[in-house]
Amino acid sequence: MPDLRARRPALSPSILNADFGHLAEAFRQLELGGADYVHLDVMDGRFVPNISFGLPVVEAARRATSLPLDVHLMIVEPERYIGDFVAAGASIVTIHAEACLHLHRAVRQIHETGALAGVALNPATPLTAVEEILPFVDLVLIMTVDPGFGGQALIPAALRKVERLRRLIDELGLPAVIEVDGGVKESNVAAVIRAGADVVVTGSAAFPPGGSTVEALQALRRAMQGS
Ligand SMILES: O=C(CO)[C@@H](O)[C@H](O)COP(=O)(O)O
Ligand SMILES: [Co+2]
Numbered sequence: 063m064p065d066l067r068a069r070r071p072a073l074s075p076s077i078l079n080a081d082f083g084h085l086a087e088a089f090r091q092l093e094l095g096g097a098d099y100v101h102l103d104v105m106d107g108r109f110v111p112n113i114s115f116g117l118p119v120v121e122a123a124r125r126a127t128s129l130p131l132d133v134h135l136m137i138v139e140p141e142r143y144i145g146d147f148v149a150a151g152a153s154i155v156t157i158h159a160e161a162c163l164h165l166h167r168a169v170r171q172i173h174e175t176g177a178l179a180g181v182a183l184n185p186a187t188p189l190t191a192v193e194e195i196l197p198f199v200d201l202v203l204i205m206t207v208d209p210g211f212g213g214q215a216l217i218p219a220a221l222r223k224v225e226r227l228r229r230l231i232d233e234l235g236l237p238a239v240i241e242v243d244g245g246v247k248e249s250n251v252a253a254v255i256r257a258g259a260d261v262v263v264t265g266s267a268a269f270p271p272g273g274s275t276v277e278a279l280q281a282l283r284r285a286m287q288g289s
Contacts, residue, residue, distance in 0.1 A: 063178055064130040064153055066200055066239045070260045071286050072098035074132045075268035078212040089127040095279030099132040101263045106137035109161050110210035117150045124151025136209050141168040148175040156180030156203050159191045169198050184208060185220045189227055199238050202227060207244030212265035216245030221257040228258025248285045255286055
């Protein structure tokens with residue numbers, strides 16, 4: 063399992079905006095561009111209004127790259143599929159607090175399968191939704207857009223939530239890392255890191271139409287270092 067605290071800030075590009083006809087090439091580009099993880103956005107058309115992909119793509123990703131797979135489950139009742147996604151190759155399984163009634167049990171389930179456990183919050187969900195589970199998770203994912211689609215603009219108010227979570231985690235001395243997902247790009251990634259992100263997800267910024275993913279990731283990394 064990856065050590066989430068080893069490389070911070072880390073880059074976890076999402077393949078949501080990649081060319082699905084050439085996924086193996088997309089993974090190669092992410093490796094060449096220096097990605098730390100690959101973010102896989104699983105959407106069920108119920109928790110979010112969009113359907114993306116499921117287990118076969120996670121399995122294909124596992125075969126195509128040695129990068130750790132950071133699986134973001136935007137599905138209702140995620141606890142029903144945790145074992146399947148870990149068996150498919152997920153290193154990190156992140157479930158939404160809004161989608162899961164028994165978070166404590168689901169987090170334990172993720173750990174029992176040998177993966178790292180993340181809990182995600184939508185922009186309108188208050189931090190109190192993760193306060194009690196915070197000591198038990200490896201990662202908290204703060205959505206800076208409403209989930210469901212790539213290419214949306216980051217909601218600036220969500221960064222204030224990242225700042226508050228940073229303070230809380232540091233005050234309590236907890237090991238959980240903060241991942242920020244949604245609308246992160248070269249022009250705002252430094253502000254996202256300054257707010258307290260340990261891991262940043264970039265979807266559309268990692269796969270610019272007609273552009274180079276390797277160059278996009280290198281530019282993002284430079285901007286991250288200038289934070
Ligand atoms: O979880 C999601 C969207 O629901 C994200 O991971 C997006 O895939 C990120 O894409 P950009 O906002 O960076 O274009
Ligand atoms: Co995501």
